[in-house]
Amino acid sequence: MRHTFTILLAGFACGLLSGTAAASSEMDAIAKYRELLADGNPSELVAAQGEELWKTKRGPQQASLERCDLGLGPGVIKGAYAKMPRYFKDTGRVQDLESRLMTCMENLQGIEPKSIVDGKFLKGEREKVAALVAYVVTESNGARIDVDMRHPEMKKMYEMGKMAFYFRAGPMDFSCATCHGEEGKRIRMQDLPDLRTQKGAAAGWGSWPAYRVSNGEFWTMQHRLNDCFRQQRLPEPIYGSDVTIALSVYLAATAKGGTMLTPGIKR
């Protein structure tokens, strides 16, 4: 924990030196985050469960996830989330953290992805994925958002994610951009980040997954996006589906250079 704060403090000092408006707003975000963490981040409990799950031999193949490759090599967790989503050679596709964890659980442990995809949030194996997510993202806290956009599949997912961002449909004609396409707007009292901009995307992408104080739940990015689509009055996105990954690529690429403050804390 103290180590994390040192990194954050370093970021703080850099911001002071550069003195730009964007940096000062990031400083505000960091200061606010540190303040919230004064009493500890409730996600720590979920992350601790995740760490145990990572190391426990489970599933039909009675294996742990310690050989799981999140992109930086088997078993490397530190900083891995800040570089996701990414293109994975072995699966031949772009994956976010949750779809990648499902690949590892299937290949290493023999746990069927279907039980997770067809499951419910905060229940069963999907809840276990969430705990693993809490563990993994904690290990990218304070890291720079740095997705690798060189692979053509990443570029394509970015383009399709951007299309999905502006895609208006359903009985209320809403898109993501309806609420997140202008600066300084809010719904009721809730501030809305402008996700088209680096600053807004960094604030949004960089602070999820998060612990939600209002309902005491830890929400992954899949969970967050699922509820966005619900409120858009669109049909439900399938867990780990390409639209959720494409949107994640669009957000992470737009947020590039920002700071991961994960797990976040939300109202």
Place this chain on the structure above:
Amino acid sequence: MKKISLIVGLLVAMPAAWAQGEDTYADFKAMMDRSFKTTGIASKHRIYQLDFQKACSSEKLPSKKEMARIEAEQMKTIRYPADGKYLGDWKEGEKIAVNGRGLTWTDKTPYNNGGGCYNCHQMSHHEISYGTIGPSLLEYGKLRGNGEEVVKYTWGKIYNAKAFNACSHMPRNGDAEILTEKQIKDLMAFLLDPASPVNKK
């Protein structure tokens, strides 16, 4: 000679770029098609777009001409109250304005939806929890009166905002059957009745 080869090069490259754009769009549609499922009342067909939704789905707005065409088309959808009565009960209207529920996959029925007005608009003097995506409607009636033109315009705007601004953020409350005629009448009263807290402190 150099010029010619440059032109030839452009001619060869351009259709290739277009084709790539079209391919990405086809792939995008296929991605949307396989990424969603029906849950509760939110059936999967909701991801298939109406023409105007598609026209309003990019970073840039459509051309002025296209916007005007959409607006004229949407104008035709507006149904004014058959009995000629536009104003209902402002107290009921206020409840509808506050209520943001309805039409999600966790809502049980498609009836009794909220208007969700406060999500985006300031309205009454006393409600401070309001959004800012739409303009403030505070003292809407006090500022505009309730002459026939104002009343008909307001009805039309609530019924189908796209008739006045093709790519408006505001839902088509009447046309998309989000609210009933009676609910729209109650909202009209909330906006226009001099006794409503929108107009009276």
